[in-house]
Amino acid sequence: MYIDSGFKMVDQLVQVHGLTCFDADNPFQLSVEIAKDTTLYELRHVLSPFGLRDFPATMWLTLQKLVPTQTTLSLHRFTLPHSHQILCWVLVDEYGKVVERAFPLNRPKYTHAAKVLIGSLLTGLGRGSLQYN
Numbered sequence: 001m002y003i004d005s006g007f008k009m010v011d012q013l014v015q016v017h018g019l020t021c022f023d024a025d026n027p028f029q030l031s032v033e034i035a036k037d038t039t040l041y042e043l044r045h046v047l048s049p050f051g052l053r054d055f056p057a058t059m060w061l062t063l064q065k066l067v068p069t070q071t072t073l074s075l076h077r078f079t080l081p082h083s084h085q086i087l088c089w090v091l092v093d094e095y096g097k098v099v100e101r102a103f104p105l106n107r108p109k110y111t112h113a114a115k116v117l118i119g120s121l122l123t124g125l126g127r128g129s130l131q132y133n
Contacts, residue, residue, distance in 0.1 A: 002014070005108055014117070016028070020121075027079065031076040031086070033072060033073070033074050034072065034075060036070065038068055039067065040067050058100060058102055059102055062091065062100040063091070068118060072094040073092065076089070076091075078090075084104070087104075087105060087114050087117070088104070088118065091101075096122045098118065106132060
């Protein structure tokens with residue numbers, strides 16, 4: 001898969017690791033599916049691979065409001081493996097709508113690359129167009 005995010009390193013990571021809307025665990029993308037009717041207790045278990053220390057507060061508050069959900073959600077974290085910096089977090093519902101997103105590296109270059117990445121994640125796999133609340 002090829003994207004042009006304006007950030008060569010991100011483009012190369014996508015070529016090497018690819019993108020998926022489903023469960024993934026590689027140095028670039030970590031994602032899990034949050035099933036319908038997941039309880040708050042189960043949510044903590046589902047999110048354990050992410051490590052709650054670096055988990056964005058806004059994402060956690062959104063998840064607490066949504067659980068138990070009426071739709072399946074997927075949570076994705078994209079990391080720059082060479083520096084271990086988190087590029088972005090995105091929470092997507094089963095219809096391809098972005099429920100919440102977070103950009104820890106608050107620099108225009110990284111934010112733009114993350115937005116292109118999110119758009120490619122959703123549109124490239126036929127999950128709908130990129131939509132924000």
